[in-house]
Amino acid sequence: MQATIRKATKEDLTAIHELVVELAIYEKEPHAVTATIKDYEQAFDEDIFEVLVAEINQEIVGMVFYYMTYSTWKGKMLYLEDFVVNEKFRKSGIGQQLYDALLEVGRQKKAVLVKWQVLDWNEPAIKFYKKNSAVFEVGWLTCKKYL
Amino acid sequence: MQATIRKATKEDLTAIHELVVELAIYEKEPHAVTATIKDYEQAFDEDIFEVLVAEINQEIVGMVFYYMTYSTWKGKMLYLEDFVVNEKFRKSGIGQQLYDALLEVGRQKKAVLVKWQVLDWNEPAIKFYKKNSAVFEVGWLTCKKYL
Numbered sequence: 001m002q003a004t005i006r007k008a009t010k011e012d013l014t015a016i017h018e019l020v021v022e023l024a025i026y027e028k029e030p031h032a033v034t035a036t037i038k039d040y041e042q043a044f045d046e047d048i049f050e051v052l053v054a055e056i057n058q059e060i061v062g063m064v065f066y067y068m069t070y071s072t073w074k075g076k077m078l079y080l081e082d083f084v085v086n087e088k089f090r091k092s093g094i095g096q097q098l099y100d101a102l103l104e105v106g107r108q109k110k111a112v113l114v115k116w117q118v119l120d121w122n123e124p125a126i127k128f129y130k131k132n133s134a135v136f137e138v139g140w141l142t143c144k145k146y147l
Numbered sequence: 148m149q150a151t152i153r154k155a156t157k158e159d160l161t162a163i164h165e166l167v168v169e170l171a172i173y174e175k176e177p178h179a180v181t182a183t184i185k186d187y188e189q190a191f192d193e194d195i196f197e198v199l200v201a202e203i204n205q206e207i208v209g210m211v212f213y214y215m216t217y218s219t220w221k222g223k224m225l226y227l228e229d230f231v232v233n234e235k236f237r238k239s240g241i242g243q244q245l246y247d248a249l250l251e252v253g254r255q256k257k258a259v260l261v262k263w264q265v266l267d268w269n270e271p272a273i274k275f276y277k278k279n280s281a282v283f284e285v286g287w288l289t290c291k292k293y294l
Contacts, residue, residue, distance in 0.1 A: 035218065039223075049216075067216055069214055069216060070228060072180070072212055073180050079216060081216070081218070103292065112293065113292060113293045115289065115290070115291045116291075117288060117289050118290060120286050133292070136290055137288075139267050139268070141266075141273070141283055141284075142263075142289070143282065143283055144262045147253050147260055
């Protein structure tokens with residue numbers, strides 16, 4: 001199935017937020033999303049992130065949410081924060097179209113690599129990334145501190 | 148030991164690059180740093196990252212290298228990419244001063260959390276983060292794809 005892939009505008013943030021919540025439910029963390037659509041809008045105005053959306057019949061059915069970061073070892077690095085395709089449209093090739101479009105954005109922005117995280121039990125996603133020859137890092141712990 | 152903590156300028160990038168290489172050697176990846184000082188300068192001009200440096204007698208002896216990112220679940224998130232104190236100045240409190248200054252930057256920028264990664268065998272760093280009540284995430288794999 002061929003989707004239309006385009007860069008999201010501020011008007012798309014409600015649909016994007018819905019997909020984030022859908023992914024959080026899939027990831028068994030239904031109450032984890034505390035950021036609101038208004039928070040998204042503020043950060044969008046500050047150019048903190050970008051989103052590519054996939055449309056079928058003018059309806060947003062998937063998205064990749066990303067931002068530019070920097071690897072002190074390698075240089076400019078695109079970070080893929082969230083990658084969701086609506087459940088009804090999975091296994092139809094739309095994820096591949098979004099992923100390919102993301103890599104193309106990375107190349108256009110002169111990034112050297114793309115980085116992301118995946119849950120260790122999310123077999124369909126891991127299989128997809130392996131098929132796309134992603135490298136799985138080992139030996140690093142992820143830490144966070146709430147402010 | 149009380150260091151002077153300040154935001155880095157473009158002129159500090161050579162010293163910062165040296166500290167990155169020092170950390171890469173400590174992390175047993177001496178040849179991993181392929182980004183050059185010129186790459187750093189270009190990305191600095193593009194406002195992709197910021198650095199706080201610690202000075203003793205006008206010499207840079209430590210730094211935290213960070214950038215703003217976005218958690219789709221929580222909101223604005225400061226990402227700590229690299230955190231180094233020169234070997235001669237470790238265990239003197241300078242790391243704590245840099246870490247505290249980083250959290251303050253995060254609060255000023257209205258970030259909700261700070262995130263970073265640490266090697267699972269880097270006991271002194273893990274001990275430091277635990278002492279500072281960081282949360283260690285479990286169950287996530289980190290992936291990357293070179294472009």
